[in-house]
Amino acid sequence: MSGKVNNQDIGNLIWEVGDMSFAPVPLEISWHLWVPRIGIEILGQEVAWVSGIYRLESKLMVPSLCKASIAQIRLDGGYKLSVFDYTLAEGRRTFWSKEVISQNQNCQ
Numbered sequence: 001m002s003g004k005v006n007n008q009d010i011g012n013l014i015w016e017v018g019d020m021s022f023a024p025v026p027l028e029i030s031w032h033l034w035v036p037r038i039g040i041e042i043l044g045q046e047v048a049w050v051s052g053i054y055r056l057e058s059k060l061m062v063p064s065l066c067k068a069s070i071a072q073i074r075l076d077g078g079y080k081l082s083v084f085d086y087t088l089a090e091g092r093r094t095f096w097s098k099e100v101i102s103q104n105q106n107c108q
Helices: none
Strands: 002-005 008-012 027-034 038-042 045-061 066-083 086-103
Antiparallel strands (some): 038 045, 045 066
C-alpha cells in the first residue's frame, strides 16, 4: 500500500498486526456533548449552576487489538460564593451518573 501527503508520494506503507512502530500507544477517539450550563446569578455573580454531560469514548490498542468504548450520561452542579472577586466558598458535585463500558476479549 502506498500513500501521499500533500500530493507528495511517501512510498510503500507496510503494517502488520502487532507492529509497535505504527502506534506504540493506544489510539483513542472521544467526544463530549455538554448541555448548556444553567446558572443563578445574584448581583451579576453566578452563585449556583447545573449542567448535563453526554460522553462517548472509544479506544483501540494496536499491539493487542483491544477495542473498548465508554458511554456516560452525567448531571453536574456547583456553587461559588465570592465578594469583590475574593472566593469565600466554592464546590462542585456530580448529582447523577450512568456509565456503560463495552470491551472485547482482548482487553485486560
